[in-house]
Amino acid sequence: MCSEESDKAAVYVRDLKKRINIDEPRYDQETYVGRAKHFFLTTNPLNLLVSSRRLEEARCLVTKYRCNEPIPDDTTVNELWRAKMLYDSAFHPDTGEKMVLIGRMSAQVPMNVMITGGMITFYKSTPAVVFWQWLNQSFNALVNYTNRSGDVQQTNKQLFTSYVCATGGAVGTALYLNSLVKTMPPVIGRLVPFAAVAAANCINIPMMRAQELRHGTPVFDDHNNKLGYSKVAAQSGIGQVILSRVFMALPGMVAAPVVMDYLEKRGTLCRYPWMTVPATLGILGFCLTFATPLACAFFKQKASIPYNHLEPQLREQIQKQYDEPPTVVYFNKGL
Structure with missing residues (x-):
């Protein structure tokens, strides 16, 4: 019952009239509260438990969306932001290289x-x-x-x-x-x-x-x-x-x-x-x-x-x- 309600409430990326700017964090970085929300997600120690396969999937999704390439039709807005958060937690923002596990901020x-x-x-x-x-x-x-x-x-x-x-x-x-x-x-x-x-x-x-x-x-x-x-x-x-x-x-x-x-x-x-x-x-x-x-x-x-x-x-x-x-x-x- 709960899953059905969440599915109905889900907002799909394909239905959006305006593209999401994933080159910027989800929360307003001009405010301290927005930056704090962003870093609570990226420094979450649970990110260390995410598998390499899941991180690669997140990287692919983020890269495809950035390059305006097709992504799965059932991708929701929350899933896209979740992928971006995982990408930010594991890959260097300038070089795109995967960072050493214990060198990441989530560690x-x-x-x-x-x-x-x-x-x-x-x-x-x-x-x-x-x-x-x-x-x-x-x-x-x-x-x-x-x-x-x-x-x-x-x-x-x-x-x-x-x-x-x-x-x-x-x-x-x-x-x-x-x-x-x-x-x-x-x-x-x-x-x-x-x-x-x-x-x-x-x-x-x-x-x-x-x-x-x-x-x-x-x-x-x-x-x-x-x-x-x-x-x-x-x-x-x-x-x-x-x-x-x-x-x-x-x-x-x-x-x-x-x-x-x-x-x-x-x-x-x-x-x-x-x-x-x-x-x-x-x-x-x-x-x-x-x-x-x-x-x-x-x-x-x-x-x-x-x-x-x-x-x-x-x-x-x-x-x-x-x-x-x-x-x-x-x-x-x-x-």
């Missing part, structure tokens, strides 16, 4: 719950600090590279150099901060991982996207025509990503230490030591489930920059292509 919550839980729980010994910070920055390096903006390629040597500098900086920051807080209250020591992560993001993200800073990221006009590569746009996009990542980590990495310190002072953890890991992971899981999409929504994925803020050389190049250059150009800021 952020489960991976960060595990890694952040380790950093907060095992923060006292130097070997543990080194291991968990190394693991965290290795994961972040993979995510930063996977979700980089543009189509600029890096050599293996450049990637390795960026990785060593980023992870080395993160581990060094954590060890230095730990040495400073040894005589301070325990809760301060528990907050060191967040400070280290925040500082490391300022190193890791620019290093793993160094090619964009050197050569620029692609910029486009209103009709998605590539205009060239802009270093200014790359700097703006990377700065926005750093802020988003810091705020993404903030709720869980601050709330969990404060709560665990409170439980420790009350003696709860002494009476029930088995609670330490489940409680930490539970708090982190709750915070990250909401903080990940809400932090991603701070800035638009399709970022914009005024034309007159671009480099003089790029403006000259664009002026040769247009009688009236666009007032604003667009670029993918990355995630």
